[in-house]
Amino acid sequence: MGGGSRALSLSSLCATTLAAAARAPSPSPFLAPSHRASPLRLAAGMSSSSSPSSSQPPAASGDAAAPAPAPSASSAIDFLTLCYRLKVSGSPDVRLQTTKRAGWVKRGVQAPESVADHMYRMGVMALVAADLPGVDRDRCVKMAIVHDIAEAIVGDITPSDNVPKEEKSRMEKEALDHMCELLGGGSRAQEIRELWMEYENNASLEAKVVKDFDKIEMILQALEYEKEQGRDLEEFFQSTAGKFQTDIGKAWAAEIASRRKPK
Secondary structure (H helix, E strand, O other): OOHHHHOOOHHHHHHHHHHHHHHOOOOOOOOOHHHOOOHHHHHOOOOOOOOHHHHOOOOOOOOOOOOOOOOOHHHHHHHHHHHHHHOOOOOOOHHHHHHEOHHHHHOOOOOOOEHHHHHHHHHHHHHHOOOOOOOOHHHHHHHHOOOOOOHHHHOOOOHHHOOOHHHHHHHHHHHHHHHHHHOOOHHHHHHHHHHHHHHHOOOOHHHHHHHHHHHHHHHHHHHHHHHHHOOOOHHHHHHHOOOOOOHHHHHHHHHHHHOOOOO
């Protein structure tokens, strides 16, 4: 995504996303057009119907242990509509094309995977991996499916975009905060925020495993594109060499490398 589009305000980006999604075909037969979010609701922040208090009674006075309210139906559908941007592929609307993984697009790969494709297969990796000492597999699955969720707003920023790491992190955190606000706050939004921050900071064994899966999914996809499209994507393998933090990451990377055709 070019620098000009990133100069837009976060609210403008979100409003554009929802407006474009509303014009696109329904992502699911279970999400009717009448249930899509209004761009004005997102641009202005949570509406009263998205607020947890609109669908949940307030906690009783002094009841500090009361569970946080679940997202309202309105908040949940707003959030999921924004997430739709992560999986749209091949849309004629350029504002929805940023969901494609930018590294593949820039190298001319045909029909490249979307951000959602990438996160889904990482989640499957966490699900099928052998049990690892001290690692919570369920947490890895959850982390895999939210780690790039902010890209629904900021797009897939790659090293070739020359965005400083600190600025990229700031932009993504701001986007994540907005998405959690859209979800209505509460326990679900907090869980997503905690998972994302844990991954971003490489702050746990689970984060290290999922970061390795992020690289594994990329080189496995590179291998598949090499075989299917006759491309040389060596640079993707080189970019991950020596950077795996876990034994499972190293083992899976070695297996993928062994399946490449000799140069």
